[in-house]
Amino acid sequence: MNAGPHETGDGPPSGGIKGDPPFKDADTPEQSPGPASDPEESSDPDDDSGPPEPDDDSGPPEPATDPEKPPELDDIPRILLFMRPGRNRELLTAALSERYAVETTTDVETLESTFDCCVFDAHEFTRVAGTIQPRRALAAPVFLPFVLLVGDDTAPMRDHAWEHVDDIVELPVRKRALRSRIANLVERRRTSLRLAERERRLTETVADLRLKERAMDEAPVGITVAESGEGENPLVYTNHGFETLTGYGSEMFGADCRFLQGTETDPDTRAEIRAALDEEQPISTDILNYRRNGQTFWNRLTIAPLRDEHDEVTHYVGFQTDITDRKIRERRLEVMGRVLNHNLRNKMNLIDGYAELLRSTVDDEASQEPLDIISETADDLMRIAETVRKIDHALAETPSADSATDLTERLPELVSRMSDRYPDATFSLSLPDASLDVTVVGLVTAIEEAVENAVKHNDRTEPTVAVRVERRGPEWIAIEIEDDGPGIPDHEVHVLGHGETNLTHADRLGIWLMYWVVNKAGGEFSVSADDGGTTIGLSVPIDP
Structure with a gap:
């Protein structure tokens, strides 16, 4: 079963290898120098009774399924036989195919592919030895083994070969010994892959920890x-x-x-x-x-x-x-709120009371007019103070599931109160059929403010106001308050998005109340106005 020295039809290069000896017969003493030799006995690969029996009953290894292993370890190890065609390559393919995916080649570009061990014959090693170290460098830091098969007539090249390969196997060699030596190298390769993958993950983990630590530090x-x-x-x-x-x-x-x-x-x-x-x-x-x-x-x-x-x-x-600045601002607002809600109200009541006393002491119309202006101004200031109190109360609450409000119950009550308060106005209400529980803080107060403003700022003798509520998906509701009044001036709406100045500011605190309630809930507030009236839109999540 020995392959001849010219089995490919090409003669050996000058001073090169004449041919590769075959596998060793079972009765011939084994010679297996090299760092990975194994004296284990095996059957004769030249036996024509059939392919060699596996060394154990396990058969070809199952692909790895451990998710912690790198992707390369999920496949059967790949052996590259970089050998000339012939009987030796056929026997070696048969001996290794039971455990590995074997590919035969003499194309040097194949060395750039992924494999777990490369086996050379002497002829091909001499031809491509200079490509081995660059290929190792490409695989680094992962171990990539190379094996050289030699015969007795190639002894002079062994010292030089050890600079390039990880094992030199003398032919003839028993099948079991050869497979054992190949298996040792493949296992080193696999262990190296595992360690490289662990090192990569450790590097990523350390980098991630350093990033998080830097984020915390800064x-x-x-x-x-x-x-x-x-x-x-x-x-x-x-x-x-x-x-x-x-x-x-x-x-x-x-x-x-x-x-x-x-x-x-x-x-x-x-x-x-x-x-x-x-x-x-x-x-x-x-x-x-x-x-x-x-x-x-x-x-x-x-x-x-x-x-x-x-x-x-x-x-x-x-x-x-x-939050020192915020606390100081909160305390300042608390004081200002108390002044508006208590001191100012008391002073305005006092002014309004004295205006009424003066009114009873004068009879001429010219004297009554200034007193009317005093009373109206006092009432305006009282309404401003009441709106400030209402805003503070509406926004100070904390939303919770326990404080949910069913709009299908509260809004009919609100419309009924408005009808009693403004009998000349016409109110309509459209609600979903099912109950509508919301936890938006101050939402009913904002709707009430919008409805009342729609009447108070309408110069018609019989104003109309329509309130519409509908669901917008499972988590949002949309509320519209539409009137037939003269419309809200543009500058009143402009300040909501751009802020107020001494020259540009809203004359009504009510619109700020509505805007803040919706904004706190993370919703959208809109105003559309023309000569035909105004529509206030409040779109809010049901449970912010």
């Missing part, structure tokens, strides 16, 4: 991480934003974040935070804290538990935002 808010503990939650991380906000940094690691609290910190807020931590629940609250230099600041504090794979709380992450 975030414009304070971020802290503290360990979970009984009564104490020692800090293990603070970002740059926390140090900028408080003046404290890594020197506070190991201390509980209560060092930010002081004598003016509300004890109820302290207790609320402690209770949330004890119950392993998230919490958001406003708390008065102290910087390192003793300066106070209002902190919007949000704390959330971090759980491990066993759902056990191991740490807490905290976010701190300086």
Whole structure:
């Protein structure tokens, strides 16, 4: 079964290899030098009784299905036989095909393809040896094995060959020994692929962690991480934003974040935070804290538990935002609201009362007219104060499922009140057949404001107002209030999107009330007006 030295019809190159010896007979002692040799016995591949029997009963390996392995490991290993056609290549193909996907070639471009081991005969190795190292470099850092098959007459080239290949197999060789040596190299290759894939994933994980750490470090808010503990939650991380906000940094690691609290910190807020931590629940609250230099600041504090794979709380992450300016603005608005709702109302009532007393002391019409102007002005200011109070009340509520309002019940009541208040006006109402529960804060107040304004600013003797409500999909509703009045002036609508100035401003607070209610709910507010009237549109989610 020995292949002759000129089986391809081409003679060997000058000084080259004369031919490749065959596989070894079963009764011939084996010679298997090289780093991966295996003395294991096997059947004779020259036996004409049929193809060689597999070394075990497992048959060809099943493709890997482990999702953690790289895609290359899901396929049967691919062996590239870079050998001249002939009996040796046929025998080697038959011996390896039981376990591997074998491809035969003498095309040097095939070396650029993906394979798990390449086996050369001496002739082809001599021809393409210079391409092996560049191919290894292309596969790096993954191990890519190359094997050279040699005979006794090629001994002088072995030392040189070891610079290029990972194993040199002397022919003749037993089938089992050859397959064992090929298997060792393929397994090294597979292990290398696994390690390279793990290294790639580790690199990606490290890069991802560094990105997240950089994002936390550079975030414009304070971020802290503290360990979970009984009564104490020692800090293990603070970002740059926390140090900028408080003046404290890594020197506070190991201390509980209560060092930010002081004598003016509300004890109820302290207790609320402690209770949330004890119950392993998230919490958001406003708390008065102290910087390192003793300066106070209002902190919007949000704390959330971090759980491990066993759902056990191991740490807490905290976010701190300086809201001092917002708190001052809120307090200023509270004071201004009290002045409008209490002081101004009392003063206007006093002015209106004295105007009525003066009215009873004069009889001529010329004297009555200034008193009428005083009373009308006082009434206007009282209405402004009432609108401010209404706006504050409507927007101060917090939406919840418990506070849902059924518009199919509330709006008929509203229209009935308006009909009693304005008997000369005509009102119509269109509602969906089914109930319509919404949690939009202040929505009924906004609708009432739109309906009442439609009547009050209508110069017709018998104004008409139509209210239409319909669903827009499962999560949104659309409300329209249409009247036949003179229309809202353009500048009143313009300021909603561009803001007010001393020269350009709205004369009515009511339109701001409607706009703010819709805006807070994340909806859309629209006004369309012409000589035939005005249509106010309020499109809002049912449960913002």
